[in-house]
Amino acid sequence: MSLAREFVKGIYKENPIFRIVLGMCPFLAVSVSVENALGMGAAAGFVLVCSNFLVSLLRNAIPSKVRIPCYIVIIATFVTIVDLIMNAYLPDLHRNLGIFIPLIVVNCIILGRAEGFANKNSVPAAIADGLGMGLGFTFAMIVMATFREILGNGTWLGINLLGEAYTSQPLLIAVLAPGAFILMGFILGFFNILDNRRKGGAR
Amino acid sequence: MTEVVKLGFILMVVAVIAAGSLGFVNGFTAPLIAQQKEQAKLLAMETAASTIISDGSEVSFDSLAIPGLANPYSSADQVLSVVGVYSEGHLRGFLFIAYGRGYSSTIQTMVACGTDGIVTGTGILFQQETPGLGANVTNPERLTAAFNGRSSDGLALKKDGGDIDAITGSTITSRAVTLSVRRGLEAMEAAGLFTEGGSSL
Amino acid sequence: MPEARRFELAMSPHVSATATTRRVMTDVSIALLPALAAAVYFFGFRVLLLTGLSVVAAVLAELLCLRFMKKPVNIVLDGSAVVTGILLAYNVPPGVPWWLPVLGSAFAIVVAKQAFGGLGNNIVNPALLGRAFLMASFPVLMTAGWWAPLANGPAGNDSWDQSGIPSADLLEADVITGATPLNLLKQTYTWDTGATEALEGGDSEGAEALRRKASGVRAMLSSEQTRLSLFLGRVGGCIGETSALMLVLGALYLFARKVLEPRLPLFYLGAVALFGWLFGGPGFFQGDPLFHLLSGGVILGGFFMVTDMVTTPVTKTGRIIFGVGAGLLTMVIRRWGGYPEGCSYSILLMNLATPLIDRYTKPLAFGEVKKND
Numbered sequence: 001m002s003l004a005r006e007f008v009k010g011i012y013k014e015n016p017i018f019r020i021v022l023g024m025c026p027f028l029a030v031s032v033s034v035e036n037a038l039g040m041g042a043a044a045g046f047v048l049v050c051s052n053f054l055v056s057l058l059r060n061a062i063p064s065k066v067r068i069p070c071y072i073v074i075i076a077t078f079v080t081i082v083d084l085i086m087n088a089y090l091p092d093l094h095r096n097l098g099i100f101i102p103l104i105v106v107n108c109i110i111l112g113r114a115e116g117f118a119n120k121n122s123v124p125a126a127i128a129d130g131l132g133m134g135l136g137f138t139f140a141m142i143v144m145a146t147f148r149e150i151l152g153n154g155t156w157l158g159i160n161l162l163g164e165a166y167t168s169q170p171l172l173i174a175v176l177a178p179g180a181f182i183l184m185g186f187i188l189g190f191f192n193i194l195d196n197r198r199k200g201g202a203r
Numbered sequence: 204m205t206e207v208v209k210l211g212f213i214l215m216v217v218a219v220i221a222a223g224s225l226g227f228v229n230g231f232t233a234p235l236i237a238q239q240k241e242q243a244k245l246l247a248m249e250t251a252a253s254t255i256i257s258d259g260s261e262v263s264f265d266s267l268a269i270p271g272l273a274n275p276y277s278s279a280d281q282v283l284s285v286v287g288v289y290s291e292g293h294l295r296g297f298l299f300i301a302y303g304r305g306y307s308s309t310i311q312t313m314v315a316c317g318t319d320g321i322v323t324g325t326g327i328l329f330q331q332e333t334p335g336l337g338a339n340v341t342n343p344e345r346l347t348a349a350f351n352g353r354s355s356d357g358l359a360l361k362k363d364g365g366d367i368d369a370i371t372g373s374t375i376t377s378r379a380v381t382l383s384v385r386r387g388l389e390a391m392e393a394a395g396l397f398t399e400g401g402s403s404l
Numbered sequence: 405m406p407e408a409r410r411f412e413l414a415m416s417p418h419v420s421a422t423a424t425t426r427r428v429m430t431d432v433s434i435a436l437l438p439a440l441a442a443a444v445y446f447f448g449f450r451v452l453l454l455t456g457l458s459v460v461a462a463v464l465a466e467l468l469c470l471r472f473m474k475k476p477v478n479i480v481l482d483g484s485a486v487v488t489g490i491l492l493a494y495n496v497p498p499g500v501p502w503w504l505p506v507l508g509s510a511f512a513i514v515v516a517k518q519a520f521g522g523l524g525n526n527i528v529n530p531a532l533l534g535r536a537f538l539m540a541s542f543p544v545l546m547t548a549g550w551w552a553p554l555a556n557g558p559a560g561n562d563s564w565d566q567s568g569i570p571s572a573d574l575l576e577a578d579v580i581t582g583a584t585p586l587n588l589l590k591q592t593y594t595w596d597t598g599a600t601e602a603l604e605g606g607d608s609e610g611a612e613a614l615r616r617k618a619s620g621v622r623a624m625l626s627s628e629q630t631r632l633s634l635f636l637g638r639v640g641g642c643i644g645e646t647s648a649l650m651l652v653l654g655a656l657y658l659f660a661r662k663v664l665e666p667r668l669p670l671f672y673l674g675a676v677a678l679f680g681w682l683f684g685g686p687g688f689f690q691g692d693p694l695f696h697l698l699s700g701g702v703i704l705g706g707f708f709m710v711t712d713m714v715t716t717p718v719t720k721t722g723r724i725i726f727g728v729g730a731g732l733l734t735m736v737i738r739r740w741g742g743y744p745e746g747c748s749y750s751i752l753l754m755n756l757a758t759p760l761i762d763r764y765t766k767p768l769a770f771g772e773v774k775k776n777d
Contacts, residue, residue, distance in 0.1 A: 061213075062213065062217075063209075063210060063213060065210055066210045066213060066214050069214060070213070070214065070217050073214075073217050073218055073221050074217070074221065076221070077221040077224060077225055080225055080228075081224070081225065081228045084228050084229060084232040084233075084236070085228065085232060087232065087236045087239070088232040088235035088236050088239065089235070091236075091239050091243070169542065169544070169545070171541050172336070172540060172541045172542065172543070173537060173540040173541040174541075176333070176540055178540060179540075182515060185519070306742070336543055336544075362591060362594065363594065363595075363598060364598075364614070371544050371548060372543040372544040372547055372548070375742065
């Protein structure tokens with residue numbers, strides 16, 4: 001179990017969104033633009049690394065009976081720190097992400113990694129895992145946001161790609177809630193096809 | 204029994220450390236956040252005031268306590284409060300925030316008007332309307348530019364018998380904004396705030 | 405060999421229905437044609453192009469999906485894609501750009517039908533979901549593409565407003581020309597609200613003016629002239645929904661061919677009329693049931709979309725619940741909803757409730773004990 005492997009697995013093989021299908025709430029809600037996706041990915045990734053680090057560090061100090069409340073307190077603390085710092089230094093991004101920053105607390109990926117990985121692995125492995133999972137989450141957010149922003153707004157990271165004619169009459173549903181679900185279905189289907197092909201090839 | 208105490212103690216330690224670190228972060232971010240908010244508010248007010256006083260002279264604001272000013276907005280936390288815009292010691296106009304319930308949010312509009320009750324400029328402070336439809340309200344060309352130079356008279360959508368063109372496909376949003384501005388102006392007029400040519404305040 | 409044939413045995417069932425998917429779909433397509441003729445007469449030949457493109461897109465999308473999923477390609481011959489294509493085109497305004505029905509049909513087939521496993525497995529009516537997709541994506545195009553009847557049609561005559569009321573009458577009533585009769589009706593509701601508000605604000609004169617305007621338009625909507633327009637299809641609306649006469653003709657053909665089961669359409673239309681009379685007017689029990697029946701997509705929906713076999717309950721009681729529920733929702737949306745017409749959304753919502761309705765209305769099999777769950 002090398003550190004590199006712990007890091008890499010989160011990006012594709014055990015991608016939190018496309019594989020484990022955790023953390024859907026921020027994924028579906030915030031992926032309307034690439035800018036928001038980057039901000040959300042960075043915030044969630046930061047919290048993920050910090051909580052993984054602390055949970056792994058304290059894994060022998062925290063009795064298993066009260067581990068979940070302790071994890072939640074740790075996660076909530078980091079989320080609040082991110083919330084405050086973002087509000088102070090990046091007010092525009094903070095306004096866009098709104099309610100979804102405090103909601104990182106209940107992002108299943110973070111508690112899932114704390115419970116499923118960090119509390120039984122060494123500190124370096126937990127940090128590598130947190131970084132990988134954070135990057136995987138950000139990657140998934142960007143993939144989704146790319147589709148939604150281009151289709152629903154004609155832009156990518158604010159740059160107009162498809163011209164004025166498209167922007168004035170875009171495929172609006174892509175930035176609305178139903179569009180997120182439909183695109184999610186297509187993306188998951190695509191990854192399943194990819195997986196089937198690979199397995200078929202190996203056989 | 205001892206185990207319960209021990210568990211409780213550990214939880215307490217974790218919580219205390221968490222609270223301590225939060226307090227520390229809050230200590231240095233709170234003034235920044237407050238400053239940020241104040242700045243944003245001031246910027247919005249100055250932008251709006253510049254439509255009243257365009258000669259670039261020094262502008263000052265003062266919240267006005269107006270006897271007999273009714274609150275036209277239904278909710279308790281949406282109160283019509285009027286800010287006077289002064290330049291060189293004279294009252295030149297008013298600012299207020301209009302609250303209108305749109306399709307999916309309460310839209311807040313900063314309205315600037317002269318002492319005669321004629322709207323000089325508006326800006327949407329907050330809205331969460333449907334992207335691509337109601338959210339177009341932030342583009343002044345689509346709706347709010349038509350308010351400029353008008354009093355409350357005839358400030359209604361054409362569908363409702365007024366003179367304002369609604370944003371295509373977003374009647375509810377357009378109606379909310381237009382009506383909220385109109386109601387604010389009407390309440391101020393009823394309180395005797397507007398005068399022909401100048402104010403006695 | 406002939407000897408052997410004489411003693412051939414067959415498993416039950418020995419009585420089989422002649423209906424095949426293909427036959428049913430062919431009958432439905434035929435039944436939809438009179439409405440297309442009316443649309444061409446009132447809106448011009450462009451509706452033929454739109455409907456054709458929509459059908460071609462639906463069939464192509466179905467073909468591609470079948471190829472992609474490695475299913476037998478001849479499934480496309482069952483004709484269900486053709487019906488979806490026609491119904492989708494019937495649900496868009498005549499003035500939309502050509503790519504709109506194409507996109508809608510493709511979405512209907514790919515997402516609403518094939519993604520769920522093809523005909524028989526779709527949860528909601530594909531054409532209606534296609535329409536909902538277009539409404540969410542292009543609300544401006546979908547609510548602005550209305551054409552006045554006859555203005556673009558082969559007969560060429562522009563003295564009719566889009567709402568089916570002679571333009572002169574509308575001008576006299578000081579009404580901004582409405583897009584469809586239902587848009588006009590929706591406007592009268594806002595005038596009512598405005599009048600109430602004006603009265604609360606102490607402006608009794610303004611309230612009276614608004615009230616007079618609302619009742620004037622309502623009287624026009626209930627006039628013999630408007631009723632005739634609605635019956636013939638001489639009103640603004642979606643391509644295939646305006647002509648009640650032609651749609652009923654098509655439905656009669658389906659009844660004669662025993663393709664349609666009368667329960668669903670009767671209860672749906674009955675519910676629309678009942679609730680339309682109950683709360684479709686300015687006050688309770690003041691609505692015009694005939695207007696609510698003939699306007700918008702109720703007739704098209706009632707005969708051709710409420711009756712979709714795949715997405716409606718199988719039990720008799722279930723069908724009654726479905727029809728009444730859809731009728732109630734249609735009227736609730738018309739009266740209090742954000743849209744002037746609620747026909748398509750009401751059917752979609754009831755489609756989603758279908759498994760539940762079936763579950764609670766399915767008769768017990770012989771010997772089965774009722775469970776207390």
